[in-house]
Amino acid sequence: MPIYEYKCNECGHVMDALQGVNDAPLKDCPECSKSSLKKLISAPNFRLSGEGWYETDFKTENRKNIADSAKTETKKKESSKQSTDTKSDKKEKKKKDNSSKKE
Numbered sequence: 001m002p003i004y005e006y007k008c009n010e011c012g013h014v015m016d017a018l019q020g021v022n023d024a025p026l027k028d029c030p031e032c033s034k035s036s037l038k039k040l041i042s043a044p045n046f047r048l049s050g051e052g053w054y055e056t057d058f059k060t061e062n063r064k065n066i067a068d069s070a071k072t073e074t075k076k077k078e079s080s081k082q083s084t085d086t087k088s089d090k091k092e093k094k095k096k097d098n099s100s101k102k103e
Helices: 068-103
Strands: 001-008 013-017 037-040
Touching: none
Parallel strands: none
Antiparallel strands: 001 013, 001 037
16 A cells, blocks of 8 residues: 655644555644645655666576676677678778779
């Protein structure tokens, strides 16, 4: 169940309430007993940060670190592209050399 944050518009009291998603919002302030509570939009109290916190959920075969393998695949694609570019450059140069020899 989510924790919602409330603030009273009359007295300024701030509180947290553990409620179900479909529960009606609270209205009565526990401090001043007036019906002026307002549900606030706030950030969660925890944050999932860093790489790999979900890593163990998606393991396949003998791969121990999927995040690292994705980086490796990206590097392989980049180096493959560079080698392809180099090959095409060499072909162009060879064509130019052959055409200059014919003249």
